[in-house]
Amino acid sequence: xxxxxxxxxxxxxxxxxxxxxxxxxxxxxxxxxxxxxxxxxxxxxxxxxxxxxxxxxxxxxxxxxxxxxxxxxxxxxxxxxxxxxxxxxxxxxxxxxxxxxxxxxxxxxxxxxxxxxxxxxxxxxxxxxxxxxxxxxxxxxxxxxxxxxxxxxxxxxxxxxxxxxxxxxxxxxxxx
Amino acid sequence: xxxxxxxxxxxxxxxxxxxxxxxxxxxxxxxxxxxxxxxxxxxxxxxxxxxxxxxxxxxxxxxxxxxxxxxxxxxxxxxxxxxxxxxxxxxxxxxxxxxxxxxxxxxxxxxxxxxxxxxxxxxxxxxxxxxxxxxxxxxxxxxxxxxxxxxxxxxxxxxxxxxxxxxxxxxxxxxxxxxxxxxxxxxxxxxxxxxxxxxxxxxxxxxxxxxxxxxxxxxxxxxxxxxxxxxxxxxxxxxxxxxxxxxxxxxxx
Numbered sequence: 001x002x003x004x005x006x007x008x009x010x011x012x013x014x015x016x017x018x019x020x021x022x023x024x025x026x027x028x029x030x031x032x033x034x035x036x037x038x039x040x041x042x043x044x045x046x047x048x049x050x051x052x053x054x055x056x057x058x059x060x061x062x063x064x065x066x067x068x069x070x071x072x073x074x075x076x077x078x079x080x081x082x083x084x085x086x087x088x089x090x091x092x093x094x095x096x097x098x099x100x101x102x103x104x105x106x107x108x109x110x111x112x113x114x115x116x117x118x119x120x121x122x123x124x125x126x127x128x129x130x131x132x133x134x135x136x137x138x139x140x141x142x143x144x145x146x147x148x149x150x151x152x153x154x155x156x157x158x159x160x161x162x163x164x165x166x167x168x169x170x171x172x173x174x175x176x
Numbered sequence: 177x178x179x180x181x182x183x184x185x186x187x188x189x190x191x192x193x194x195x196x197x198x199x200x201x202x203x204x205x206x207x208x209x210x211x212x213x214x215x216x217x218x219x220x221x222x223x224x225x226x227x228x229x230x231x232x233x234x235x236x237x238x239x240x241x242x243x244x245x246x247x248x249x250x251x252x253x254x255x256x257x258x259x260x261x262x263x264x265x266x267x268x269x270x271x272x273x274x275x276x277x278x279x280x281x282x283x284x285x286x287x288x289x290x291x292x293x294x295x296x297x298x299x300x301x302x303x304x305x306x307x308x309x310x311x312x313x314x315x316x317x318x319x320x321x322x323x324x325x326x327x328x329x330x331x332x333x334x335x336x337x338x339x340x341x342x343x344x345x346x347x348x349x350x351x352x353x354x355x356x357x358x359x360x361x362x363x364x365x366x367x368x369x370x371x372x373x374x375x376x377x378x379x380x381x382x383x384x385x386x387x388x389x390x391x392x393x394x395x396x397x398x399x400x401x402x403x404x405x406x407x408x409x410x411x412x413x414x415x416x417x418x419x420x421x422x423x424x425x426x427x428x429x
Contacts, residue, residue: 021185022293022359027208029201031187031294034209039299042216042273047265050223054245057229057238064232 149174181366185291185359208295211287215276223272244272248412255416256423263419266306270299271412278358278404282397290407291358293351300351303415311422322425350414357407361400368393 021027150170157165165173187206194202223244226237234242248268252260274290281288289295311319323339324332368389375386 019182021182021187022291022355024187027187027206027292028294029198030204030206031208031292032298033198033203034206034212035295035298038209038212038216039269039273039302042220043265043269045216045220045224046269046272050220050227050241051245051265051268053224053227053229054241057227057231057234058242058246060229061232061234 146171146174181363181370184287184362184366187292207287208289208292211277211280211289215273215280215289218280219272219276244268251409251413252416255413256420259423260416260419263306263310263416267412267415267419270303270415271408274299274354274411275405275408278408279401281358281362282400282404288358288362290354291362293355296351296355297347299354299411300347303350303418304347307418307422310419311425314423315425319422319425322421325426346418350411354407354411357403361396361403364396365393365400368396 150167153170153174154165154167157163157170187208189204189206190210191205194204196203222237223241226235226241228238231238245268248271249261249264252264252267256263277289277295280286281291308319311322315321323336323343325335325339327335371389372386372393375382375389
């Protein structure tokens with residue numbers, strides 16, 4: 001192994017002091033140089049390019065998602081408002097309908113009552129008229145009975161006595 | 177065939193000649209440099225190309241990018257609160273760099289960037305530097321109150337010393353944790369792979385026994401994927417915790 005290391009030592013440019021490569025200080029300047037160059041390069045890229053770009057991507061997405069959520073909740077609120085409006089309209093229509101029905105019923109009731117009263121009064125009138133007619137007929141009939149009684153009395157007196165009694169006398173004689 | 181399990185951590189120049197020199201130190205284009213470039217280019221491309229801001233429903237790729245973004249953002253938010261979010265680009269870079277380095281290191285034949293103490297220590301020192309700068313920028317000299325917990329006066333000197341030691345050992349613990357985890361896992365895999373090869377090569381009755389280390393490798397490999405993620409997470413969350421202390425001292429925990 002020593003021989004192996006010795007042969008490589010002569011062929012390789014940085015001289016090695018011991019067997020442990022990481023502690024070979026002759027490589028340190030080269031290592032530091034490349035570390036500074038590459039680290040500075042990566043830092044610049046991260047700082048100026050990659051960092052802002054990734055940050056923009058994440059922020060954009062967050063913004064889009066939050067915007068979509070806000071829009072969705074707005075639409076939901078609108079839908080709820082529309083639902084509420086619909087329900088109030090429905091309730092209004094229903095109460096108006098009820099009121100109308102009630103009014104109609106009331107009107108009909110009064111009309112019915114009126115018609116009934118009219119019919120009642122008509123019937124009462126008709127009855128009164130009928131009763132009057134009956135009374136008149138009865139009176140007429142009574143009159144007819146009187147005339148008949150007078151005529152009969154005249155006829156009887158004539159047959160019995162042979163005297164002709166006037167109608168007025170007969171009536172007076174019969175009394176009432 | 178002698179396999180050296182440490183071989184995989186050797187930094188080899190891919191171009192023999194140094195590219196240039198900084199203060200007398202030659203800078204090579206190495207296997208580690210290649211992997212670092214692959215890591216940052218792959219994660220940059222993934223995190224930018226997979227994402228389109230206008231997309232309401234993310235694709236699988238965008239979803240992954242967003243999940244890693246929100247994962248780190250939540251981590252910072254829970255550990256440091258609202259005012260820690262200005263460190264997001266830094267913590268996100270740190271997390272993605274360590275995570276992708278760990279995962280790219282899992283590809284057989286590639287190189288694990290975070291298995292180098294130089295890299296992890298540099299990252300840990302960067303974290304502590306930012307913590308210290310933040311602390312002094314926010315609180316001025318009151319930042320030293322970080323080392324003075326609420327305690328009876330007679331016990332305070334001891335606690336201050338302990339707090340100081342704990343603060344100073346943070347870059348070491350932070351870097352060694354990541355480095356040692358990656359190093360140990362990959363070494364273990366290489367060692368067991370060596371067993372498979374040598375048992376197989378021994379032939380005869382020993383050859384069928386090589387199945388045992390192979391099965392172990394499968395188990396350890398799964399564990400290593402977990403460790404790769406976990407260590408990146410631990411590195412990032414500890415960074416957040418240290419930043420939180422710099423921002424809020426001991427005010428609220």
